[in-house]
Amino acid sequence: MKISGTGSVLPSKVVTNDMLSQFLDTSDEWITTRTGVKSRHVISDERLEDMAIEAARKALEDAGLRAEELDFIICSNVVNEYVTPQLSCIIQGGIGASCPCIDINCACAGFIHALEMAESFYKAGRVKNVLVVCAEEPTRMTDWNDRRTCVLFGDGAGAAVLTPGDNIKSIKLSASSSTDKLWQYRLLHPTPYVTKEEVDVPLQMKGQDVFKFAVKAASKDITRTLKETGLQADDVDHYLLHQANIRIINAIQDYLEQPAEKFPTNIEDHGNSSSSCCPILLDECSRNGLLKRGDIIAMSAFGAGFVSGAVLFEW
Numbered sequence: 001m002k003i004s005g006t007g008s009v010l011p012s013k014v015v016t017n018d019m020l021s022q023f024l025d026t027s028d029e030w031i032t033t034r035t036g037v038k039s040r041h042v043i044s045d046e047r048l049e050d051m052a053i054e055a056a057r058k059a060l061e062d063a064g065l066r067a068e069e070l071d072f073i074i075c076s077n078v079v080n081e082y083v084t085p086q087l088s089c090i091i092q093g094g095i096g097a098s099c100p101c102i103d104i105n106c107a108c109a110g111f112i113h114a115l116e117m118a119e120s121f122y123k124a125g126r127v128k129n130v131l132v133v134c135a136e137e138p139t140r141m142t143d144w145n146d147r148r149t150c151v152l153f154g155d156g157a158g159a160a161v162l163t164p165g166d167n168i169k170s171i172k173l174s175a176s177s178s179t180d181k182l183w184q185y186r187l188l189h190p191t192p193y194v195t196k197e198e199v200d201v202p203l204q205m206k207g208q209d210v211f212k213f214a215v216k217a218a219s220k221d222i223t224r225t226l227k228e229t230g231l232q233a234d235d236v237d238h239y240l241l242h243q244a245n246i247r248i249i250n251a252i253q254d255y256l257e258q259p260a261e262k263f264p265t266n267i268e269d270h271g272n273s274s275s276s277c278c279p280i281l282l283d284e285c286s287r288n289g290l291l292k293r294g295d296i297i298a299m300s301a302f303g304a305g306f307v308s309g310a311v312l313f314e315w
């Protein structure tokens with residue numbers, strides 16, 4: 001398969017570090033130096049499903065494809081206002097498609113997991129055109145009084161349209177269960193039969209553990225994709241990495257011994273929008289003319305689970 005079109009949508013509300021420091025014991029200086037984030041787009045009056053539909057429409061337009069021509073939709077999402085129906089079904093109706101669809105929750109690594117699923121559909125000869133949409137609102141998961149988490153995140157939706165081709169060179173996924181490092185509980189409705197104690201806990205994170213996992217997993221995943229294809233790190237034109245922390249990106253860059261110009265970022269004014277990060281960054285790089293036909297791109301992401309993945313593809 002190949003990526004034939006991309007699209008993205010951000011919420012209109014921009015929250016700067018200075019705005020956060022008005023109600024949190026934090027500062028622009030701390031957030032900028034420790035994370036690289038200066039501001040983030042935060043959901044206010046928008047609905048995530050509308051953003052997802054809009055991102056999908058843009059990707060279809062970019063690919064020159066009609067919604068009716070889609071054979072499958074995969075939506076990556078951790079949290080949205082609906083428990084059911086699945087977000088992919090809402091997107092399907094919103095864009096006027098009629099194909100089957102499925103939601104996946106692979107946290108921040110959702111885009112790469114979706115590409116892996118789609119690639120196996122292509123290899124089985126079961127699809128021609130596939131839409132992947134990542135739509136995330138992690139700012140609705142954090143406690144906005146917790147300076148250790150809420151400063152990191154932003155919201156957004158990114159989409160990619162896949163069509164037949166042989167541009168995917170390698171995809172590697174990994175999972176290593178570590179459920180006490182990055183997690184959230186949500187309260188379900190009570191029943192007459194539930195007697196265990198239940199709690200509603202916003203996103204909890206052991207930042208340094210996540211940081212170490214992220215650097216190790218991403219470096220390993222990218223190296224595995226290079227090894228499989230026989231390519232060297234120097235052969236990659238662009239490294240599009242999950243935008244969780246600029247220091248994580250810098251550490252991966254150091255490991256790969258590659259120049260900073262190969263690592264475009266948008267963390268400065270987006271923050272971490274979970275699985276949406278990768279397709280939003282891809283869309284922005286595509287639309288601002290950074291990507292040239294034939295360029296080799298390595299993309300990598302990691303997230304709660306822990307899970308991670310990398311994909312090496314030709315643009």
Ligand SMILES: CC(C)(COP(=O)(O)OP(=O)(O)OC[C@H]1O[C@@H](n2cnc3c(N)ncnc32)[C@H](O)[C@@H]1OP(=O)(O)O)[C@@H](O)C(=O)NCCC(=O)NCCS
Nearest residue numbers: 026027030034108147148151207208210211244245302303
């Ligand atoms: C969260 C993260 C930025 C914290 O940076 P860090 O350098 O590890 O900082 P620490 O957690 O050691 O905290 C250092 C100090 O800064 C404080 N601090 C934390 N957040 C702060 C904030 N927003 N403003 C000011 N101070 C803050 C801490 O309370 C701590 O103070 P103390 O030493 O008095 O206890 C970093 O660990 C990280 O990015 N981890 C990965 C997160 C991630 O990628 N998550 C998503 C995965 S998909």
